[in-house]
Each structure stands twice: as structure tokens, then as C-alpha cells.
Amino acid sequence: MGAGSLADIWLMRHGAYDGHRAGYHAPPDAALTREGDEQVHRSLPLPADITAIVTSPVMRARQTASVIAHLTGLPVVATSGLLAEWRAPSIVLGRTPDTYPPAYRAWREHRLTNPTLRCEDGESLTDLHTRAQRCASFLHHTAQEHGPLLAISHKLLLGILSRLAEGPTSFASAARDTWPFAERRRFTAPSE
Template sequence: MADIWVMRHGAYEGHRPGYHAPYEATLTQEGRDQVRRSLPLPNGILAIVTSPVPRARQTATLVSHLTGLPIVATSGLLAEWRAPSIVLGRTAETYPPAYRAWRARRLANPSLRCEDGESLTDLHTRARHCAAFLRHTADRQGPLLAVSHAVLLGVLTHLQEGPAAFTTANTPWHFTERRPLPAHQQVAPDLQRPDQ
């Protein structure tokens, strides 16, 4: 079983606590410096996979450039939680009433969506599929580095908690921090390939 490491992207334009970044937010110079300081990678990593979101893709591209490792896949399974459009570019003090109401009810009804956002159930299901994708890719490519986003990484590393992992997996992920993906999180039991 090949090792899988997960890494958060570097600092991006507009970041501040509680901020819901727009899709197109890109790395800052500090973010690029964080990527450089995050090296060397753990021994044995042979390939990189990444979220398509620009700040993650730029992080993965810089890691690839600095290490010579190939980026073997870009997958929407690794994208950040899809926040509703009404909160993009906003922080907690400016969240609209509809979003505040959703936040108050989301754990009681994890399938509930706020407008065009992803529900907790949607995110958890995607994280389970992401775990299977990472395992399958590592089986083909060898030990991997997966570059993604704080919320998705929190859910991915706490799959056993179900949709509530969105709010309970709140251990901070610092920019460019790496953590090994626990083996028991790599494939959800009902998503294992039939030949396993």
C-alpha cells in the first residue's frame, strides 16, 4: 500500500479569517515562499495530484518545478468545499441571513444546501470518492502528494465522522502543511474496488 500525503495550498490573495475565497484567488508571493519552505517532501513521494482550483494548482506546479516530480492528475474531487455564491469574498461579519440560517441547521439536516452551495452530505460523499481516487492513483503511480484545501482535507482525514466531519474536523491546516492520509481513511468500505 503506497503512502499518500495531503498538503494544503499556499497563502492566497484576499485571505483573512472566516473568508470564503473566490475560485480564481491565486497564490501570493508569501504563498510561493511557503511552498519553497515546505521542501523537502517526505521520502519516497513519486507523483503529485492536485485540485483544479488555481491556488492549489499553482502550489502543485511550483512543487513539481522545484522537485522534478510529475503532476499525474488534476481532479475536481480535490476541490475545496463549494461555498454558496452569496458568501464568496465575504467574512463572518458580513454573511447574509440565508447563510447564517443554513449554518444553524446544517448538522441537523446535512443534506440541506444553501442556494448553490454544496451540502455537508455532498461534500462527505465527494471526500469518500476522493479517498478511493487517491488510493487507486497511488496503486498505479506509487507514493503521492495530493494538494488540496483546508475544508476538504479536514473531511477527507475524518471520513468516519460522516457529514458532521465538516464542522468537527476543524484542526487548523496551515498553508502548505502536509499530513499523511491515515490508511483507514484511504478507501471508504463501500467504495472499495471489487477486486480488493
């Protein structure tokens, strides 16, 4: 298709999902709620030039993409792990801050001063930033192939994509960002 640029990419957070609450690390199979489905419906219409959808493989993002594809007729041209949410350590999945184990609490204290540090099987801040850089390249190349894109992903990854120049510690500002469910923002990061 047309030669896309990063200005031709819109980032969107999935709709509300089952079990969501502050500080909660949702398991990958957390599904959209009825409210989440309604949020996705209200997010339409999309910008007129969008021609394709890419999505995270995590269920709530795939469901969001499916609803949008059904309502608009746009194709989902890729499902990529590059768009997946930050991989939290399995010891915190389904838990809230008051029940975080000591190993995770210790990691949180040191993650910004040592972004290469991992907590058990979780993704380090450096790992996440590197994946976000690869994701930006993937989005750019996919837009070149398919035209303007809607990329559906998760709050932390979207926040990192929006702050690539800040490096791995952009995790902290991405976590504080208010990115409502089903909200779209234009991707304005520089191309490679």
C-alpha cells in the same frame, strides 16, 4: 508503477492566497501570494518516496502543485475536482462573516442537524462527505498506478478526508482544525 497504499499518500494544503482572512470564502481564482510561494518553498524537501503529485483544479492549489513540480521534477499526474474545496454558495464568495446574508446564516444554524440541507448553489455537508469518500478512492487508485502521492487540496476537504469515519458532520471539526498553509500530513484513512 508500484502498488501504493493509503499510507503512501500525503495530503498538503496549498500556500497562502490573495485575500485570505478568517471566515472568508475565497473565489476560485484567488492566487497564491508571495508569502504562499515562500511557504511552498519551505515545505521542501518532500518525503523521499513521493513519486507523483495530484491537485485540486482551484488556482491556489494548482499553483502550489506547479511550484513543487518545478522544484522537485515530480510530475503532476492528475488535476481532479474531487480535491476541490467545499463549494460554498456563491452568495458568500468574497465575503466575511460580518457580511454573510441571512440565507447563509440560517443554513449555518441548521447544517449539522440536517447535513443534506443546501444553501442555494452550495454543496451540502452530505454532498461534501460523499465527494471526500470518492476522493479517498481516487487517491488510493492513483497511488496504485503511480506510486506514493502528494495530494494538494484545501483545508475543509483535507479535514473531511482525515475524518471520513465521522460522517458528514465532520465538517464542524474540519473547519476548526488548524491546518497551516503548505503543511503536509500522512493520509491514514482505511482503504475500501
